[in-house]
Amino acid sequence: MSLHNDSIVIDGLIIAKWERSVFDDMRKGGLTAANCTVSVWEGFTDTVDNIAEMKQKIRDYSDILSLVRTTEDIRQAKRDGKTGIILGFQNAHAFEDNIGYIEAFADMGVRVVQLCYNTQNLIGTGCYERDGGLSGFGREVIAEMNRVGIMVDLSHVGSHTSKEAILESKKPVTYSHCLPSGLKEHPRNKSDEELKFIADHGGFIGVTMFPPFLKRGIEATVDDYVEAMDYIINLVGEDCVGFGTDFTQGYDKGFFDWITHDKGRYRRLTNFGTILNPEGIRTIGETPNLTVAMEKAGWGERKIQKVLGENWLRVFGEVWGA
Template identity: 70%
Template sequence: MNAADLHKDAIVIDGLICAKWERALFEDMAKGGLTAANCTVSFWENFEGTVRNIVEMNDLIEESSDLLIKVRTTEDIHRAKQQGKTGVMMGFQNAHAFEDQIGYVQVFKDLGVGIVQMCYNTQNLVGTGCYERDGGLSGFGREIVAEMNKVGMLCDLSHVGPNTAKEVIDESKKPVAYSHCLPSGLKEHPRNRSDEELKYIADKGGFVGVTMFTPFLRAGVNATIEDYVEAIRYVYNIVGEDAIGIGTDFTQGQDQNFFEYLTHDKGYARRLTRFGEIINPKGIRTVGEFPNLTEALLKDGFTETQVRKIMGDNWVNLLREVWGE
């Protein structure tokens, strides 16, 4: 099967998109043949602010129902594929929205949230982010992990510190994930993961989504789709063909204010980092260019079966195990 046909036939899942939610993006998702995506609806927002974001997302899904469907189960992902639409999986990049209420986990699950990152770069009530001295998972955090396991919500460790990540992996009764990360073996960065960390999550039944956010790639802003595939190959060599997927971290359509919000603690306090210029790798600058990735993976020597797994099948298997449906 050639690359174009394979891409068309495969389930294609992006484990993390935090782009500007608008019609133009949804049309680009259709162009890119995206079956489903984990769409961020909370960073620093509290319970109420996050609920408001979910209301907004629900409205967008309804307005663009010719292109989108809301995903609660893996069956919905298959339905999106059959209907030629993109499934919206709602996710958080911070457990901050739970505030100090364990019961909010179930509330958000009922609203359709299936993936939650434990911390976003800094300390919260659950644990520690990757830009701070890492105190690990708190007692409250252990209760949150247990509750997330119970309701069927994926624990995402992409922006947490190494101690917190390890303790969540050990604490969770269900598989956990780095939905979007890169290996520090190719570039040292607080957001990147060591070979040991990648191996540890895979050995414990977890999952790694490989991102293409250029500040974390070896070639930086000069990165091409081949550099992204190099990172995928690197991670693949550590975790194997069943524990790897895609999590692009597309920020399509976002402006400078958005990045200022992301790079300050709580969205407004101390500056945590500077990304510099944000430009995606040449060859996959937009969601619409997703088919190029299937082609680049085949070109790199991945088999058709491996490409299907990386592009989406592994995500479906992981989510089925965590969500239970």
């Protein structure tokens, strides 16, 4: 376990129920930092409330947590034996129709924002709808996110909107939590062409383990997760790949009903069925098993260190600046 303990370990996306037990599990799992979702469907005001609550938790649990604004904050968290909390959104809904809110959120510490969550908003289209591409407002949003140092996330974004966003952004963008369609066809998974396109344009890919998107679904193990990472690494190389589990720890069915709603009252986009994370990494605290599985798959130490967190650290630096 010394390799895991010595490495910088960054989870590119967690949307767990933010409470002490989850944060303790992050420490148990050896997480140096994680992109933690504080907004999906909330507007500006409710998202500010969520950020205030998260910052209060970081203060209350300052023995194990710290707020991340810079890559140096991540390195400091590692030195201090804490987990750095990166504030992230899974939808730009909270920007509403006001470009000025983007800098306001950056000032609050937000560092990653996904443009759309499954469906269409003012910026572009999600992956479950006919994709009309990036709007004019969306282009202005990306320019402002580039300016203030917020990373553009495209995980749940439609293919056409994603391609236009990749071309529009002057800084690296990410699929923070995705899987390859080459292993399983699903609207949320990315084709070989899409994965190559983001990588060829300086972007970054975080690989998820959300069971409905994995080849073997709820039968999957941590080894299947590593297989999916290797599939993508074989396409794009090991320097632009990390992991983003999409842990939903602590949530019940009501949460999934809420996040998968559609426009139009009571409409649902999708039904995920049973959510059971891969055997061996069912909880955040089992993250060290990911390193063991990488070693078992024959990965060298350098490759493991890069995918565990060093790649994320580098690309965050390119987006966030000093």
